[in-house]
Amino acid sequence: MRKLRHWGPGLLLLSPSLILLAIFVYGLIAWTTKVSVSDEHNALGSKGFVGLENYTKLFTNDINDRFTHSLKNLLIFTVVFLVGAMFFGLLWAFILERGVKAEGFFRTVYLFPMAVSFVASGVVWRWLMNPNKGDSAGGLNSVLGGLGLDFLQNTWWTNPDWGMAAMAIPAIWQLSGYVMALFLAGFRGIPQELREAAAMDGASTYRLYRNVIFPQLTPVALSALIILGHMSMKMFDLIMSVSGPQWLTEVPAIYVWQTLLTSDYAKAAAISIILLLLVAVVIVPYLIYTNRQEKNA
Amino acid sequence: MTSTSVEAPPPPSIETLAPVRKPKRRGGPGAIVKYALALIFLIVVLMPMYVLIVTSFKSGSDIGVASQWSLPETWTLASWEKAWTALQPAFFRTFQLAIPVAVISSLIGAANGFVLSRWRFPGADVVFTLILFGMFIPYQAVMIPLREIVTTLGIPPGITTLVFVHCVYGIPICTLIFRNYYATTVPEELIEAARVDGAGLLRTFGRIILPISIPGFVVTVIWQFTSAWNDYLFAIFLSNTRNGPITIALNALAGAQSPDYAASMAGALITSLPTLVVYVLLGRWFIGGLMAGSVKS
Numbered sequence: 001m002r003k004l005r006h007w008g009p010g011l012l013l014l015s016p017s018l019i020l021l022a023i024f025v026y027g028l029i030a031w032t033t034k035v036s037v038s039d040e041h042n043a044l045g046s047k048g049f050v051g052l053e054n055y056t057k058l059f060t061n062d063i064n065d066r067f068t069h070s071l072k073n074l075l076i077f078t079v080v081f082l083v084g085a086m087f088f089g090l091l092w093a094f095i096l097e098r099g100v101k102a103e104g105f106f107r108t109v110y111l112f113p114m115a116v117s118f119v120a121s122g123v124v125w126r127w128l129m130n131p132n133k134g135d136s137a138g139g140l141n142s143v144l145g146g147l148g149l150d151f152l153q154n155t156w157w158t159n160p161d162w163g164m165a166a167m168a169i170p171a172i173w174q175l176s177g178y179v180m181a182l183f184l185a186g187f188r189g190i191p192q193e194l195r196e197a198a199a200m201d202g203a204s205t206y207r208l209y210r211n212v213i214f215p216q217l218t219p220v221a222l223s224a225l226i227i228l229g230h231m232s233m234k235m236f237d238l239i240m241s242v243s244g245p246q247w248l249t250e251v252p253a254i255y256v257w258q259t260l261l262t263s264d265y266a267k268a269a270a271i272s273i274i275l276l277l278l279v280a281v282v283i284v285p286y287l288i289y290t291n292r293q294e295k296n297a
Numbered sequence: 298m299t300s301t302s303v304e305a306p307p308p309p310s311i312e313t314l315a316p317v318r319k320p321k322r323r324g325g326p327g328a329i330v331k332y333a334l335a336l337i338f339l340i341v342v343l344m345p346m347y348v349l350i351v352t353s354f355k356s357g358s359d360i361g362v363a364s365q366w367s368l369p370e371t372w373t374l375a376s377w378e379k380a381w382t383a384l385q386p387a388f389f390r391t392f393q394l395a396i397p398v399a400v401i402s403s404l405i406g407a408a409n410g411f412v413l414s415r416w417r418f419p420g421a422d423v424v425f426t427l428i429l430f431g432m433f434i435p436y437q438a439v440m441i442p443l444r445e446i447v448t449t450l451g452i453p454p455g456i457t458t459l460v461f462v463h464c465v466y467g468i469p470i471c472t473l474i475f476r477n478y479y480a481t482t483v484p485e486e487l488i489e490a491a492r493v494d495g496a497g498l499l500r501t502f503g504r505i506i507l508p509i510s511i512p513g514f515v516v517t518v519i520w521q522f523t524s525a526w527n528d529y530l531f532a533i534f535l536s537n538t539r540n541g542p543i544t545i546a547l548n549a550l551a552g553a554q555s556p557d558y559a560a561s562m563a564g565a566l567i568t569s570l571p572t573l574v575v576y577v578l579l580g581r582w583f584i585g586g587l588m589a590g591s592v593k594s
Contacts, residue, residue, distance in 0.1 A: 007418035009498035014412045017405060017468050018424070024465045025431040028439035035441060092338060095331050106335050108580060110342055115576035117527030119544040120565040123551045124345045127352070127558060130362060138362030139348075173345065234435045237529040237544075244552060256437045257533075269441055276438040283433045287426050295422070 029276065036269035043263040054270035066247075067255065067271065074251040076164040077171075078232040084172035085228055086221070089179020096180070097187045107184070111177035118174070122241025125170040129156035129242070163248055171238055175231070179224050186220035187213070226286055233279050353377060353563035360558050376559035377567075380550065383560070384567055387538075387546035391526055392571075394456050394463070394542050399522040401460075402467040403514050409468065410475025410513070411506055415488045416498055425476065432469035440534050447535060455540035462535060463525045471517045478513040479506070519579055523572050543568050 036054055040046035058067040092110055096103045113121065130138035133153045137145050141153040156166040190213060198208045236253040243249040245258050252275050259268040352360065353376055355369040364370075412418075413425050443462070452458055483506065491501045529544040536542065538549050547568045551561035 007416065010412040010416035011418050013408050013416075013498060013502075014424075017409050017428070017472070020465050021428060021431050021468060024439065024443070025434060028442045029434070031442035032438050088338075091334075095335050095338075099328055100331055100335060106339060109339055112573070112576060113342065113345075115523065115572045116569045117529070117544055117572070119527070119529050119547055120568045121345065123547070123561045123565040124349045127365070127562075128345060128348060130365075132362060136362060138365045142362075142365065173342065177342075230433050234437075234530075236437075240529070240533075241548065241552070253435065253437055256440075260441070265441055268437075272435065272437040272441065275435045279433055279435055283430065287429060291422055291426050 029273075032269045032272055035265050036273050038266050040265040041263075041267065046266070050266075054266050055274070058267070058270060058274070066250070067252070069247075070250045070252050070255045073164045073249065074233070074235075076162065077168050077235065077251065078229065080165045080168035081171045081175075081232050082225065082228050084168060085175045085179050086224065088172065088176035089224065090183055090221075092176065092180040093183035093187060096184065107177075107181070110180055113174045114178050116174070118170075118237035119241045121170055121174060122238055125173075126242045129166060129169070131155040131158045157243055157249055160248060164251075167239060167242060167249055170242065171232070171235070174238075175228060179228070182220050182224050183217060186217045190216050222286075226282065229282060230279050233275060349562045349566055352559055353380075353566055355559050357557075357559070376557070377563045379557070379560045380564035380567055383550045384543055384546050384564055387541065387543040388567065390456055390540070391542040394459055395522045395525040395571075397460050398463040398467065398525040399518040401464045402471045402521040403517040405464065405468055406471025406473075406475045406517050407507070407510055407513065408502065409472040410477075410479055411502055412498075413472065414476045414479040415483055415485065415506075416501075425472075428469050428472055430469075431466065432473070436466065436530055440530075444534055453540075454536045456536070456542070458535050459525075459528075459531055459542065462531050463521070463528070466531075467521050467524070470520065474517050474520070475510070475513050478510070478516075482509065482512075515579065519575055522575060526572050 035046075037049055037051060038046040039048060039050045039053075062068070092106075096106055100106065128139040130141060131154075132138055133141055133155075134145075134150075137153060140156070144150065144152045154166070155163075156169075157163040159166065194212060194216075195208065198212045203211070234253055235251060236257070239245075239249050239251060239254055240257075245254050250258070252271050256268045256271045256275070259271065348365065351368055352365075354372045354374070356371055356373045356375065359370050409428075413421055446452075447454065447458060487505065488501060491505055496504070526542070527544065528542070529548070532541050532545050536545060538545055547561075547564050550556070550564045
C-alpha cells in the first residue's frame with residue numbers, strides 16, 4: 001500500500017494520455033481491423049463477416065492487379081529513397097565532419113528543406129520534373145541539356161516502369177539533411193582518443209574510417225533507416241502534390257484514399273491494415289530491441 | 298513530420314554538433330575537394346528554392362518551359378497578391394491550429410515524460426514502448442473509424458477537430474522528447490530529496506521540474522508547430538478548403554487542372570514562410586528536435 005502511494009499519483013497523471021492512446025491508437029486499429037473483415041463495400045453499412053476475403057482479393061482478384069502494382073511502386077520508391085538519403089546524408093556529414101570552415105552555414109542550408117512541407121515542395125518539383133526533352137525541355141531536363149548530359153534527360157515520374165524512382169528525388173532532397181544531422185551527431189560522439197589511438201598505431205585515414213569510425217556509426221545508421229523507412233511506407237503528401245492521385249504513381253497510402261472516395265470501407269481498411277503490418281514488422285522488433293538495450297545500459 | 302527515440306540521448310543541440318576541437322587549418326587537395334563538393338551540393342539543394350522565388354515574380358507571359366531558369370523579364374507582385382488572397386484565410390486558421398497544438402502537446406509531454414523517467418511505476422518501460430508505437434503507425438489505419446466517430450458525434454470538421462487529433466497523436470513524440478530530456482538532465486537525487494522533504498508529485502513537478510524544462514519545451518513546441526503546420530493527411534480527412542489549414546488551400550491553388558504556376562509558387566513560399574522563420578530563428582533547437590526524433594543514436 002505504501003508503494004502504491006509512492007507511484008500511484010504518477011500513473012494517475014499519465015492515465016489521461018494512456019486512455020486517449022488506448023482508444024485512438026489501439027482501439028481504432030481494432031475497429032479498422034473489424035471493418036477489414038466485413039463486407040462494408042458501400043455507404044449502406046455492413047451485412048456481415050467475410051473473414052480474410054478482402055485481403056486475399058487484394059492479392060488475387062484486384063482489377064489490373066492494382067494493389068500489387070501499388071506495392072511494387074512503394075518498393076521502388078522506398079529502395080531509391082533510402083539508398084539516396086542515406087548516401088547523401090552520410091556524404092554530407094563526412095564532408096562537413098572536420099576541416100571545413102563555415103560548416104554551420106552549409107549544415108543550415110542542407111537541412112532547411114526539412115522545414116518545408118511536402119505539399120509546398122511538391123509544387124516546385126512537379127515543375128522541375130517536366131517530362132519534355134530536347135528543344136522543349138524544361139526543369140531538370142533543360143539543366144541536363146545545358147550541361148551536355150542530354151542522354152540523362154528522361155520522363156521522370158511519368159515513366160511507367162521506373163517513374164517511382166524519380167518520385168523519390170524530392171524525398172531525398174527533403175530528408176538527406178536530416179540524415180546528415182544524425183550522422184554529424186554520431187561523428188561528434190566518437191571520442192577523440194579513439195582517433196588518436198588509431199593514428200598512433202599508424203592507421204591510414206582510410207583504415208581509420210573503415211575500421212574505427214564507421215562501425216561506431218551503426219546505431220545511428222539503424223535509427224536513420226527506421227525513421228526513413230516508416231516515413232516511406234506512409235508516403236502520401238508528396239505524391240499527392242507532385243502527381244496527384246493516379247495509376248502511375250499509386251502507392252498503398254494513396255490507394256486507401258482513392259478507395260474511400262468510392263465508400264468501399266472494407267477494402268480501404270484491409271489496405272490500411274496491410275500497411276500497418278508492413279510498418280509493424282520493422283518497428284516492433286526495433287522497439288523491443290531498444291527497450292532491451294536500455295535495460296542493459 | 299515523423300520521428301522518434303526510445304533510448305534517450307539528450308536532444309543534442311548545436312553545441313554537441315560543433316566540432317570536438319578547432320580543426321587545424323589544412324590546405325591541400327583534400328580540403329579543396331571537400332569545399333568544391335560542399336558548394337556543388339549547396340547549389341543543388343538551393344535549386345528548387347531559386348525556381349520557386351524567380352517564378353513567383355514572373356508575369357503570365359513570362360512563364361514558359363523555355364524560360365524556366367531565367368530571371369523574370371519584368372518583376373511583378375501580381376502572383377503574390379493572387380496567392381495571398383487565395384491563402385490568407387487558411388493562413389490565419391493554421392496559426393489557430395499550430396499554436397494550440399504546440400502548447401497543449403508540450404504540456405502533456407512534459408507531465409508524461411516526467412512520470413516515465415523520474416516518478417516511475419512498475420511496468421513503466423512496457424507502457425512507454427506501447428505509447429511509442431503510436432508514433433510509427435500509418436495514420437490510414439485509424440482514419441476510417443476516426444472520421445466515422447467525427448461524423449456520428451456530429452463534430453464539425455475543421456480546426457478544432459484537427460487540434461484535438463494532433464494533440465492525441467502528438468503524445469508519443471512529446472512524451473519521448475521529455476522523457477529523454479529529464480532522464481539526462483534531472484538527477485535522480487534531486488527527486489529523492491524533494492520526496493524526503495515531503496513534496497508530492499505535483500509539487501515536485503511544478504516547483505522543481507517545470508522551471509528547468511525550457512529547453513525541452515522549445516524542442517516540442519517547434520516540433521509540434523511544424524508538424525501541425527505541414528500536415529496534409531489529417532487535414533484532407535477531417536477538414537475541407539473552407540475550414541481547413543493552409544496545406545489544403547495550397548493544394549487547391551496549385552493542384553487545379555491548369556494551375557497558375559507563378560501563383561502556385563508564391564503560394565508555396567507563403568505556406569513555407571512560418572516554418573522557415575521558425576527554422577532560421579530557432580535553428581539550433583530545431584536540430585535538437587530532429588535529433589530527439591532519432592530513436593537511438
